Structure formats: C-alpha cells, structure tokens
Amino acid sequence: MSDQDSKEPQYNVSICAVEPSDIDDLVTIHTAAFTSDPFSNLMLVGREEGAHQNLMRKSILHWLSNPSTTKIFKAVEGNGNILGWSCWVAKELERKNLEENKSSEAPSDPNHRKEKARPADDAPRDPARVLGGIMHKEMTSWESRHMGGSKYMILQALATHPDFQGRGIGTRLVQHGLEEVDSQNLACWVHASPSSYKLYEKAGFQEVGKSDYDLAEWAPVGTGGELGWGTYTFRYMLRSVRI
Numbered sequence: 191m192s193d194q195d196s197k198e199p200q201y202n203v204s205i206c207a208v209e210p211s212d213i214d215d216l217v218t219i220h221t222a223a224f225t226s227d228p229f230s231n232l233m234l235v236g237r238e239e240g241a242h243q244n245l246m247r248k249s250i251l252h253w254l255s256n257p258s259t260t261k262i263f264k265a266v267e268g269n270g271n272i273l274g275w276s277c278w279v280a281k282e283l284e285r286k287n288l289e290e291n292k293s294s295e296a297p298s299d300p301n302h303r304k305e306k307a308r309p310a311d312d313a314p315r316d317p318a319r320v321l322g323g324i325m326h327k328e329m330t331s332w333e334s335r336h337m338g339g340s341k342y343m344i345l346q347a348l349a350t351h352p353d354f355q356g357r358g359i360g361t362r363l364v365q366h367g368l369e370e371v372d373s374q375n376l377a378c379w380v381h382a383s384p385s386s387y388k389l390y391e392k393a394g395f396q397e398v399g400k401s402d403y404d405l406a407e408w409a410p411v412g413t414g415g416e417l418g419w420g421t422y423t424f425r426y427m428l429r430s431v432r433i
Contacts (some may be wrong), residue, residue, distance in 0.1 A: 201357035203273060205366040208262040210254060215272045216264070216349075217246045223349040227383065229325075229422045232318050232405050253277055253346070263366055265350070265359045274350035276363040278370060282341040285335055311318050321408040323423065328401050332426040336380055336398055343371045345380040346388075360386070364393045368429070378429040387425045395427035 221242050224230040234241055253260045259281075265274040295298065333344075345367065350359045371378045382390050387397070405419035 201267070201273070201354060201359055203265040203359055203362060207263055208254070208264045208275060209402055212264060212275075213247060213250050213254075216250055216262075216275050217243050219272065219275060219351045219375055220246050220347070220349040223353055223355075225352070227385070228405055228419055229383070229403070229424075233322050234411055234421065235318050235410055235432070249347075250277075253279070260346075261367070263363055265363055273354045274359045274363055275347070276345065276349075276367050277347040278367045279344050279346045280341065280374070280376070280414060281337070281344055281424060283338045311415055317408045318410065319402050321403065321405075325401070325403065329424065329426070332399050332401075333379055333381070336426070337377070338398050340377065342377045342379055343367075343374070345378060348386065360389055361392070364389065368393060371429075372432050376432055379431075380427045382425040382427050384423055387427065390427050390429075393429070395429045398423060399424050399426040401426075417431050 224242070225408050230242070250262070253262055256279075259279055261278045263276050263278075264272045264342075268273055315354075345364070346362060348360060350363075368378065378395070380390055380395060382395075391397075403422045405422050409419050
C-alpha cells in the first residue's frame, strides 16, 4: 500500500467504480507510487524490465473478473484523469490450522515478530525471493490468526500518484471503501507499509502485529547502495465491525 497524508491543500476528486478501460492508468499509478518503496525495489532486483507492471496488470484483471467479491474504486479529478485507486476484496477464512498459526507466531512480544537473520551457510541464489516468500507466509499467518472463521473485507491495494500524494486522495478512497465495508457489517484487514499505516490509523484501524525486515541482509551483494535498504516494517491492522 502506498499513500501519505500531509498538510497540503485537499484535492477535489470524485470516487467511482473502475472500468476495464482504466487498467493502463491503474498500472501506471501503482508503479509510480511504489517507485521509492524499498521492499518493492528489493523484490524487483534482477527481474526483467516491466515485471512490476506485468504483475499488477494480471492482478487487476483477476480482481475485475470477480465482481461479486471485489470492488475497485478510482479517484477522478474534473477532467477525468485518475489520480489514485483502491481495491477491496471480501474473504472468508476457515478456522483450520488456526492454533498452528498462533503457536508459530508466538514471540516474546505477541504483537511483534522480528525478522530472522539470513542463514550464512547454504545461501540461496536469489535471497530477495526467499524474503518475499517469508513475508507472504507471515502476512497470511497473521491474517488467519486474527480473521480465521469470519467473513471480512481486506484492503488489497491502495495507490495515489506521487504528484498528488498528501492531498487527501488516499483518505477519500479509504473512506469510500469503508462505507461499503460498513454497509455489509464486516471487519476490515490491511497489510500496511511504512508510508501508509498512519492513514489507516486515522481511519480506525488498529495495529495487531508487525514484522521487521533488515533488507540489507537479503539484498544481493553490490545492490542498493544509494537506496539505503535499512529496516522495513509491515504492520498488520484490523478495523472491527462498526455497530
């Protein structure tokens, strides 16, 4: 997720449903929004040109093919230009293996998992991909741990073009989506990046856990000098059903 709040003047936009003809714009916006995101950049090291765009295009096509469970909204200015978008997916997790997830995610601080160091021996050829797998496993484990056995909505994607970030566009998209969530009496889950979690806090989400990743430990040798990989924190956030 990528969006940021600031004290910039609010931008007047309308929120409406995405159409198939919008896909190119959505891909462009998402790519631009995540250009400076360290975790995304690490996942792209060594990938072919256009890898991010290809992945997002496939994801958006999949979401659009499931209108009964998925809502994609766009923020549009007066001239019709799309400035940002969000994707919301209704899910229902079975409760199976829930106790396993709880026991496997039981650090000294139950709301914080420190990322394990990369093994020194038998190092994989593509450590960034290994980290991506670890992140996905922990993300799904936290989600199952808190949402297992329930129907809920997940904020799957949120992106505002960098030229318009800090103008309240992300906030408008989140508010609009949460109106849909509340109309169905559902809880909402989000996997938040460092640049977006404060926006979600303001919208009523609460942090229930987080994972820290020392990206430099996983970056291939000779990469990322100017990026300053550093520590990247994903936060797992929940907004309870509004009564």
